[in-house]
Amino acid sequence: MGQENGISDAQLATPQPSGSSLKRLRTPSSETIERPPPKKKAKRSAVFKTPESKPFYVKVPQLKRPSTQYRLISTQPRRSIPDIQSFLTSSTPLEIIPPALDLKVPRKFLSRAYGGNEHQFLQYFSEDMNPSGPFKRRLLTKQPFWDYLGEYNSVICGKMTPLQFSNQSTKVKRAWATSLVRRNAADLCSAMRARIALRKEGSIPLTPSDSDAEDDLVYEELEAFRKGRGNIVTEDDIISAFSRGDETMDIIRMTCVKYDHVFATDIEAKLPNFDMLLAASSQKKAASLMGHRHQRQPSPSTANSGWSPDIESEDDELEQEEEQDQQQEHDKQQESKQENEEESASGTADSTYTPPPPDSSPRRPPRVASQEVLRRIGEGLIRDYGVETSDSDYVQDTD
Known part of the structure; x- marks a missing residue:
């Protein structure tokens, strides 16, 4: 077709990148170019992100594949505790014989098969709060899966020094401070927050001989905080307390001590029946909902x-109790009448019927x-x- 208006055929046919998407140059309004029919758009696509300062996205169609997204968490090295290896010298790796099974099961399966809460707390490393812990690049799928790795023994092997805390990134410091500010934090974290609040107002520290009194003050502040009446503590106050060494965090070492092959084999045997477990759980939930529907609902008036x-x-x-009292009174009258009739028939009683004496037992007031x-x-x-x-x-x- 040649070149007109400064645009060649090669430029018209070549997609040009613009920012993070693909874009074709506009066709001059004076020309008419035959274009092929539009192709059907892929239903799903995965996005691969490169660690460049200005990422470039490439859409790849997924043909009957599970929806999977690969995410690169970070490309910068994480800050580590300088002497982290010193806490691992006394820990020896465990050799699992026979080898561990490759089991990846949904969290809901563990709850249905072995009980417990579906969202129960499990021990795992959080990157924000444990930047030096071992991590694996994550493969994000539609449903979370758990991999049984063994039985672990958790031991406090040291405490973080103020210098080690100060060397952490701002993100790590802020993550720990946020966890201590929350009202629903664990008891250990809430106690730290209570001590920080008391130091801020000058109530502690007390003399070593008044350790019991100091514990009482911490307990009172802890209870007041849970009820929403505690002293105000900000995230900056918590970061400053850790940086000065007023509070320290325990360093916990997790060591694999055992691999339960019986438990792993049982998981492998029950996993094919996961659908039956879900159906049984749904039936139980439906029966429970049907029971609640029989309760009375308020009328519009x-x-x-x-x-x-x-x-x-x-x-x-109250109505049921009154009905029971009336029924008991009626039963007593019937029994007395029947006894009198039997005595009259046997000749031991008078020929005239005498009504039973009034009941002298205390009655419920109206x-x-x-x-x-x-x-x-x-x-x-x-x-x-x-x-x-x-x-x-x-x-x-x-x-």
Whole structure:
């Protein structure tokens, strides 16, 4: 076709990169170029990201493959504790014989097969809070899987010094500070926060002879913090406390001491029945929901009048107790009448029937509507029918 308006055929046919996408040059409006029919767009695509300062994305179609994304976590070296190897010298690697099974199972399977919470806490290394720990590049799939690696023994082998904490990146320091600020933190972290708060206001440290009194102050601050009434502590306060050495963190060494082949084999045997376990769990959940549907629901007239299922359940219990008392009274009368008839038939009793003596046992007093219930009934009548009532209209006589 030749070159017109400064654009050649090669340039028209060659995709040109623009930023992070592929783009074709626009065709001049004066020309008409036959284009091939558009191809069907791939349903899914994976994105590969290179560690360049300005990444370049290449879309690769996935043909009947699982949706998988490879993510490069970081290309910069992580900061490590200088003498980290000194804590591992006394730990020897465990040789597993026979070799460990290659088991990767969903977390939901472990919960259905062996019980426990599906989101139960497990020991694992977090990159933000353990920058020197061993890490594996992650393969992100649609469903998380767990790999059984063995039984581990956790031992406190040292404490982090202020210099070691100061050498960590800002991200690591901020991660630890955030975990201590949260109200739902573990007891150990909450106790650290309580001591930092007391030092900030000057309540501690006390003399060595007053260690018990200091523990009491920490406990009181800890309880106040859990109830939302503790002293204010910021993330910067926590970072400063670790940098000065007021608080230290334990260094925990995890050593593999055993590999349970029986447990691994049992997992391998139960994994094919995972669908049956899910079905049984769904049936149990459905049965539980059906049981809750039989509970009473508030009517539209009482939905906005302060109706509470607790109040109605209390009324139902009182009604059931009254019915039981009436039934017991009726049974006693029937038994007494039957005994008198038997005595009359045998000649041991008088020819005239004498009614049984009145029951002298204490009886439950009649129900008296509480002022709260009466108020709600009155509000419902006023709202629905425009009837004005007073609490005295509903007071029952107990004499």
